[in-house]
Amino acid sequence: MQTIKLFEGPFHEWIVFGRDSEKIDKIVDTNQYLVKTNREAILLDPGGIELFSSMLAAVVHFLPVEQITHLFASHQDPDIISSLGLWDKTLPTATLHAPWIWEGFLRHYGCNNITYNPIADEGGTLKVDGIELEFIPAHYMHASGNFGVYDPQAKILFSGDVGGGLNSHEDPMFVQDFDQHIKQIKTFHQRWMPSEKAKEAWIKRVRKLDIDLMCPQHGAIYKGKDIDRFLDWLEDLEVGTALRSS
Amino acid sequence: MRQSSELETTFFVTAVAVSARLGHVLKEAKNISLEAMNAKALVARAGENVRTFKPITDYMVELANDTIRLVADIDQEALRISKASLIALRGNEAVNHFNTAKVKAQKALYRDSFEPALQDAEKDLHLFQQNLLRNIRRLNELLEEIENRMLAANVVTSTSRLEAATVSPLYRANFEAIVEKFENAAKTIRAIVRECRKVLNVR
Numbered sequence: 001m002q003t004i005k006l007f008e009g010p011f012h013e014w015i016v017f018g019r020d021s022e023k024i025d026k027i028v029d030t031n032q033y034l035v036k037t038n039r040e041a042i043l044l045d046p047g048g049i050e051l052f053s054s055m056l057a058a059v060v061h062f063l064p065v066e067q068i069t070h071l072f073a074s075h076q077d078p079d080i081i082s083s084l085g086l087w088d089k090t091l092p093t094a095t096l097h098a099p100w101i102w103e104g105f106l107r108h109y110g111c112n113n114i115t116y117n118p119i120a121d122e123g124g125t126l127k128v129d130g131i132e133l134e135f136i137p138a139h140y141m142h143a144s145g146n147f148g149v150y151d152p153q154a155k156i157l158f159s160g161d162v163g164g165g166l167n168s169h170e171d172p173m174f175v176q177d178f179d180q181h182i183k184q185i186k187t188f189h190q191r192w193m194p195s196e197k198a199k200e201a202w203i204k205r206v207r208k209l210d211i212d213l214m215c216p217q218h219g220a221i222y223k224g225k226d227i228d229r230f231l232d233w234l235e236d237l238e239v240g241t242a243l244r245s246s
Numbered sequence: 247m248r249q250s251s252e253l254e255t256t257f258f259v260t261a262v263a264v265s266a267r268l269g270h271v272l273k274e275a276k277n278i279s280l281e282a283m284n285a286k287a288l289v290a291r292a293g294e295n296v297r298t299f300k301p302i303t304d305y306m307v308e309l310a311n312d313t314i315r316l317v318a319d320i321d322q323e324a325l326r327i328s329k330a331s332l333i334a335l336r337g338n339e340a341v342n343h344f345n346t347a348k349v350k351a352q353k354a355l356y357r358d359s360f361e362p363a364l365q366d367a368e369k370d371l372h373l374f375q376q377n378l379l380r381n382i383r384r385l386n387e388l389l390e391e392i393e394n395r396m397l398a399a400n401v402v403t404s405t406s407r408l409e410a411a412t413v414s415p416l417y418r419a420n421f422e423a424i425v426e427k428f429e430n431a432a433k434t435i436r437a438i439v440r441e442c443r444k445v446l447n448v449r
């Protein structure tokens with residue numbers, strides 16, 4: 001599992017975990033993010049059950065596991081959160097923040113101890129040891145209940161599946177050549193993102209944020225100008241393409 | 247650990263297999279019940295010269311009802327085993343995940359911080375396995391109870407045969423046919439139950 005520190009501020013840090021070389025070939029590669037202060041931490045999209053042991057082993061390089069007081073799941077997909085049943089045993093007193101519409105679904109993964117905090121459709125904010133994080137609505141991008149996480153201090157947007165692609169575990173952690181990069185993510189956005197209306201609403205919302213790093217749950221992280229390039233590119237891209245052939 | 251997970255998988259399958267076989271036991275028990283009813287009707291018609299048959303038919307009804315009740319109990323127990331073995335299987339998987347993490351985290355500064363979670367998972371697993379074993383023991387007992395009932399049925403058929411030989415020739419053939427059906431049903435039940443117990447004890 002590769003780990004990279006993305007941000008180091010006076011009170012908190014962002015760390016990304018990904019490109020697990022030990023993962024089974026047929027499951028998609030994913031990025032997991034840890035936002036930590038000296039006392040607490042939140043794990044964003046903790047990952048699938050197959051990844052759990054690697055993730056647990058990776059996070060304890062940075063903090064004692066009980067310091068993770070919050071979990072966040074952008075949506076209900078198995079690559080996001082099928083590890084929930086095991087985190088539930090590891091962090092029985094933690095709180096999981098996830099879209100309200102998925103509560104009854106996510107609990108199928110096993111959620112006996114963890115507290116489920118249903119995020120309302122409008123989003124909201126969460127203070128983790130004084131650090132304010134915003135849950136940014138991203139419904140139908142692709143899941144019908146879906147959020148990103150924005151950190152105004154670090155100027156980082158965790159964008160969930162938006163901006164992601166089906167990459168290999170050997171791909172670089174950051175976008176290097178944007179034109180090359182979009183070839184990798186085009187099909188993913190055309191096929192996985194269902195709605196033009198949702199796409200436009202999301203772009204409009206995100207353009208208002210001051211972002212240095214846009215961090216998707218799959219694929220490469222966008223820096224600076226590549227974020228604007230991505231938004232422009234997405235704006236022109238036709239999504240929901242499976243409807244064309246049916 | 248692998249061995250124990252195989253154990254739980256086997257029990258999960260076993261419980262389903264036992265449950266599936268019980269359908270036949272129930273059918274045979276209902277046959278016994280039906281034969282007992284026939285016998286009762288016959289006893290009523292034949293009157294005084296077959297009165298020794300009366301307690302036998304009562305016993306047949308009792309036997310059939312007991313078996314039907316036991317089958318329902320076994321069905322419940324098999325369901326419990328299915329659930330318990332799945333829980334144990336999941337518990338076993340959790341322990342495996344934590345152990346894998348432990349190996350992967352060997353160089354991590356805070357590697358000991360998830361030790362309590364691993365220990366809890368092991369404790370849970372132990373508890374799940376104990377529950378599973380208790381359920382299996384109970385299932386074995388219930389099957390044994392049916393088998394004992396069927397052994398008793400053997401005694402009843404012998405007695406019935408002797409009785410049938412003494413009744414008036416007018417009814418003899420009827421009684422003999424009833425006794426034979428009863429005997430066959432009991433035999434079938436015994437065979438199925440034996441098979442179930444064998445499946446349960448071969449792990």
Ligand SMILES: [Fe+2]
Nearest residue numbers: 075077142161
């Ligand atoms: Fe997804």
Ligand SMILES: [Fe+2]
Nearest residue numbers: 077079161217
């Ligand atoms: Fe995803």
